[in-house]
C-alpha cells in the first residue's frame with residue numbers, strides 16, 4: 072500500500088522547514104510509520120529535487136483523505152534539533168529579517184556538509200611470527216608490541232617505513248586489522264581536576280556565577296575586569312558548575328588565533344581540552360561535534376560565532392569572551408550580532424550567560440547599569456600585579472624625523488627593554504608595508520578598480536593589495552600613468568615598514584611581524600604566538616591581532632605607534648573602539664613578574680579618548696560616551712537599522728535607494744510605529760529615515776552602494792516597519808541587491 076492510500080489510516084501533515092531562502096515551512100504528508108516529531112530531520116521532495124529539511128510541527132489529527140500533498144521521503148538518522156534551538160532560529164529570523172530557512176541553515180550546515188568520520192581501522196600484533204622477518208618488519212612488530220592497537224600511519228611512522236609493510240604483515244598473519252570508533256571529539260572533562268585558589272574578588276564573582284548556573288534559569292552577567300584580572304579563572308568556575316551538574320557550556324571567542332593559549336589553560340584546569348569549533352576544523356569533525364552536542368556526549372565547546380547554532384541538548388552556560396569585539400558581528404549573508412544573539416539563546420535555554428570584557432561595549436555597560444544584567448567587577452590585576460604605567464609621546468613636539476615612525480623616546484625605551492632581556496610590543500593597526508603608493512612625478516595613486524580604496528603595498532609579498540576585496544596586483548617598476556621610472560613612493564607606515572625601521576634601529580634584536588595575511592594561516596599564527604610567549608623574540612610588531620587576550624609573560628613594554636589612527640573616521644563608534652583597542656593592547660604589558668609600561672604616540676594627547684586612557688579613568692569615559700549616546704538617541708537608547716542598496720552602476724543603486732525612501736514615507740499609518748514625514752520636525756516617537764546617501768566606501772567588489780539609515784526610538788517596532796517597507800517597495804530588479812542590517816556596527 073502506498074502512503075497516498077494510507078492517508079485514511081493516520082498519515083499526518085507535517086510542516087518542514089528547508090535550509091533555503093524561504094521563510095515558511097512547507098507541508099507534507101508523513102506516514103505514521105515514520106513517527107515524526109518536531110525537530111526530526113527528513114528528506115523531502117522540493118520542486119524537482121530531493122532536499123533535506125527539519126520538521127517544524129506535526130498536525131494533531133490525521134490528515135484529511137483529500138489532502139493533496141507530497142510525502143516525506145525518509146527520516147534521517149540524526150539527533151533531533153531541540154525545541155529551544157528551533158525557537159531561537161524563529162526568533163533570530165524575525166529579528167534580523169532573514170528568511171527562516173536561511174537561519175535554519177546556520178544551525179544545520181555542519182550536519183549537512185559532511186558525514187561524520189567513519190570507523191577507523193587499527194592494527195594489532197597477533198603474536199604470530201611473519202614468514203619473512205626483515206629489519207623493517209621487525210621494527211613494526213616492536214612498535215606494535217604490548218597488544219595495543221595502532222593506526223597504520225602511527226605504526227609506519229614509528230617504524231620509519233611505508234604503509235605497504237603493514238599490509239604485508241597483515242597478509243602474513245603477524246598483524247590483524249580491526250575496526251574501532253573514531254577518537255571522541257573531546258576528552259572527558261573533570262571539574263575537580265585542578266581548581267585554582269581564587270583571590271577574594273574573583274571568588275565573589277565566581278560564587279555568583281556558580282549559583283546562577285545551579286539555578287537552571289536565564290541569568291545574564293557582565294563580568295568586567297581590568298586586563299589581567301583573571302576573568303578566565305572566574306568563568307572557569309561557572310563551567311565547572313555546569314559540568315558537575317552534567318550540563319553543557321559554550322565559550323565564544325572572537326578570533327581563532329586566540330584559542331591556542333586558551334585551550335592549554337582550559338586543559339590545565341579540566342584535564343582535557345574542550346571541543347574547538349571554527350572554520351579551520353574539518354567538515355567531518357564538525358559533523359561529529361554537532362552530533363555529540365545534540366546527544367550530550369560533549370560538554371564544552373570553545374568556538375567562533377557560528378558555535379552559537381550548535382544543537383546543545385543541555386546547555387547551562389554561555390560565555391562570550393571579549394564581548395565588545397567587533398568580530399562578533401556578521402555582516403554578510405545573515406547579518407547578526409553573535410553576542411546579542413547569545414543572550415537570546417541563553418534566554419530560550421534557561422541558561423546563565425557571562426559577557427566578559429575589560430572594556431565592555433556601551434550597550435552592555437548600559438544593560439549592566441540599568442540592572443538588566445548583573446554587574447560583576449574585578450578592579451585589580453590578579454597576583455597583586457600592577458597595571459601598566461601609561462605615558463603619552465606628543466608627536467608634535469617629540470616625533471621622529473620624516474619618513475620614520477618610532478619617536479626617539481620610544482626607541483630608547485625599546486633599547487632599555489631589550490638590554491633587560493624583556494620583550495617589547497610595537498602596535499600599529501595597519502597591515503602591509505604602506506597604505507598608499509603614489510607617483511612622485513605625476514601624482515598617480517594606486518587604487519582598486521573594484522573598490523573605493525587605495526591599494527596597500529605588501530612588500531613581503533611584492534604586491535599591491537586591496538583590503539576590501541582582496542584584489543592583488545604586482546607592484547610595477549614604472550608609473551602606469553606617466554611611465555616614469557623610480558618615481559613610485561610608499562606613503563605612511565604599515566607593520567612591515569615598521570619592522571624595517573626596527574631592524575635599522577635595533578640590528579641585533581629578534582623581530583617578529585605578526586600578521587594574518589602571511590602564508591601559513593592560523594597554524595603559523597598559533598606557533599608564532601607560542602614562540603612569543605616562550606620569549607623567542609625581543610620585538611613583536613603587530614596589528615590588533617596581538618592586542619587581544621594573549622598572555623606574554625616577558626612582555627613589559629608596549630609602544631602604540633599611532634594612537635590616533637581610529638579616531639578620525641567619523642564613525643559614531645570610533646571613540647569606543649579606539650578606547651577598547653588601546654586598553655587591550657596596553658594591557659599586554661606587565662602580565663608576568665615584572666611591571667609593565669606603555670608609551671602612546673599621539674598628535675592629540677588632549678583628545679578625550681586618549682586622555683581617558685592615560686588617566687586610567689574608564690568610568691569617566693563611559694559616563695561621557697553613555698551621555699552622548701543618550702542625547703543622540705543612539706543605541707542602546709534608540710535603535711538603528713541600515714539598508715544597503717548595491718548595483719553594478721551607481722545610478723541604478725541610487726534610483727532603488729530613492730524608491731525605498733519614497734515607499735517608507737508612503738506607508739499607511741501602522742499601529743506599532745510612525746515614520747516622520749520628510750522635511751518635518753520629527754517627534755520623539757517617530758522613526759527617522761536618513762539618506763539615501765552614497766556609502767562612505769561607495770564601491771566594493773565592483774558594486775556601487777547607497778545606504779539608508781533607519782533611526783528609531785526603542786518604543787517603535789523596527790522589524791514591522793522594515794517588513795512593511797520591503798513589501799511595499801518595488802522589487803529589486805536589474806541586479807539590485809538590498810541588504811538589511813539590524814543593529815549595524817559599522818557605517819561603511
Ligand SMILES: Nc1ncnc2c1ncn2[C@@H]1O[C@H](COP(=O)(O)OP(=O)(O)OP(=O)(O)O)[C@@H](O)[C@H]1O
Nearest residue numbers: 268269270298299300301302303304429453454620
Ligand atoms: N587567583 C590567581 N592567582 C594568581 N594568578 C592568577 C589568578 N587568577 C588569574 N591569574 C593569572 O593572571 C593572568 C591573567 O589572567 P586572565 O588571562 O584570566 O586575565 P583576563 O582578565 O582574562 O585578562 P584580559 O582581559 O587582559 O584578557 C594569567 O596569567 C592568570 O593565570
Ligand SMILES: [Zn+2]
Nearest residue numbers: 519522537540
Ligand atoms: Zn578592492
